[in-house]
Amino acid sequence: MACETAHFRPDEPGLLVAASLACPLCLSSDVRWSLDEGGYDRRARCVCTACGHERDVFLTPEQALRLSLHRTCPLDLTPHSPDLLTAL
Numbered sequence: 001m002a003c004e005t006a007h008f009r010p011d012e013p014g015l016l017v018a019a020s021l022a023c024p025l026c027l028s029s030d031v032r033w034s035l036d037e038g039g040y041d042r043r044a045r046c047v048c049t050a051c052g053h054e055r056d057v058f059l060t061p062e063q064a065l066r067l068s069l070h071r072t073c074p075l076d077l078t079p080h081s082p083d084l085l086t087a088l
């Protein structure tokens with residue numbers, strides 16, 4: 001099982017948070033994640049529903065707090081920043 005660190009800021013839009021958790025093998029954003037806060041390190045256990053790749057993504061306390069807000073409320077994947085729309 002591969003391990004990596006998350007690359008999103010806690011205040012970033014949900015779209016960028018989801019992109020950070022996307023599968024590194026098939027690039028699918030259809031990833032199921034769950035928080036593991038049991039030990040010293042906080043991590044998201046991620047499973048890609050497209051290819052089945054499993055991995056642990058280590059989180060800062062602030063990133064874990066952000067994801068904990070989305071346990072029952074899914075990430076908003078709508079681009080809201082005008083900068084994102086002009087970049088497309």
Ligand SMILES: [Zn+2]
Nearest residue numbers: 023026048051
């Ligand atoms: Zn995948």
